[in-house]
Amino acid sequence: MTPPAxxxxxxxxxxxxxPGELLGAHYEHCFGCGEAQPHGLHLQTRAxxxxxxxxxxxxxxxxxxxxxxxxxxxxxxxxxxxxxxLNWLLRTIAVTGRLETDFIRPVPVDTVLHxxxxxxxxxxxxxxxxxxxxxxxxxxxxAVRAEALFIExxxxxxxxxxxxxxxxxxxxxxxxxxxxxxxxxxx
Numbered sequence: 001m002t003p004p005a006x007x008x009x010x011x012x013x014x015x016x017x018x019p020g021e022l023l024g025a026h027y028e029h030c031f032g033c034g035e036a037q038p039h040g041l042h043l044q045t046r047a048x049x050x051x052x053x054x055x056x057x058x059x060x061x062x063x064x065x066x067x068x069x070x071x072x073x074x075x076x077x078x079x080x081x082x083x084x085x086l087n088w089l090l091r092t093i094a095v096t097g098r099l100e101t102d103f104i105r106p107v108p109v110d111t112v113l114h115x116x117x118x119x120x121x122x123x124x125x126x127x128x129x130x131x132x133x134x135x136x137x138x139x140x141x142x143a144v145r146a147e148a149l150f151i152e153x154x155x156x157x158x159x160x161x162x163x164x165x166x167x168x169x170x171x172x173x174x175x176x177x178x179x180x181x182x183x184x185x186x187x
Contacts, residue, residue: 001098001147003121003128010051010119010127013091017047023085029166032081039063041078043115045085051119053089054138055082059111070107079131079146082115086129087150090119094127094150101146107135114138125152 017023023045028036033043039062045055057078065071080099087094107113116138117131127150134140 001100001128001149003126004123007121007123007126007128010090010122012051012089015091016089019047019049021047023047023053023088026085026088030081032077032084041074041081043078043081045082047089048116048118051086051089053082053085053117055085055115055117057113057115057133059107059109059113061109064109066106068109070109070111070113072101072103075103075107075113075133075144076101076146078113078115079117079133079144080148082117083129083131083146083148084150086117086119087127090122090127092127092152093154094152096148097126097151098149099146100148101144103144105135105141105143107133107143111135113143114140126150127152 025033025035028034031037031040033045034040035042041057043055043057045053048054059070063070063074076099079101080096083099084096114134114137115131117129119127119129121128129148129150131146131148132142133144135143
């Protein structure tokens with residue numbers, strides 16, 4: 001995915017979390033980062049420098065496809081969740097428009113996948129980003145990588161399309177930051 005020639009470099013929002021800060025779950029029932037999902041990824045993401053994040057995901061037996069190996073769809077979900085977290089650094093509500101994933105090497109169960117993602121360009125409502133997942137540590141061999149296009153949306157996207165009971169519960173959360181983040185990503 002190549003940004004158009006008139007795309008601008010990303011600009012970190014002045015109220016974005018500080019580098020090194022744990023972003024936490026944007027919604028407790030999110031498959032990617034929510035604590036309330038027993039078989040979810042429980043991804044933990046930290047703000048990085050510029051418009052970058054890092055995350056870690058431990059592949060559990062519930063995440064396997066082939067015996068003893070992570071399911072490719074679960075790995076794509078981990079990349080998507082990490083890429084989606086970048087939008088919090090822009091303070092933009094956005095959804096995944098396109099995700100291209102390359103699977104480089106198998107990821108065994110019980111492996112910690114070290115993920116890094118960054119926004120590379122912004123063009124109007126389009127946010128271009130990349131991610132890489134490594135095994136064995138942040139400098140380990142690349143196992144997966146992705147390029148993504150996120151599209152900025154209004155909160156109405158979720159209100160009009162989500163299940164009313166979950167929307168009401170998220171909107172009623174007394175924690176303003178968590179309430180705002182509940183509508184951060186996912187189509």
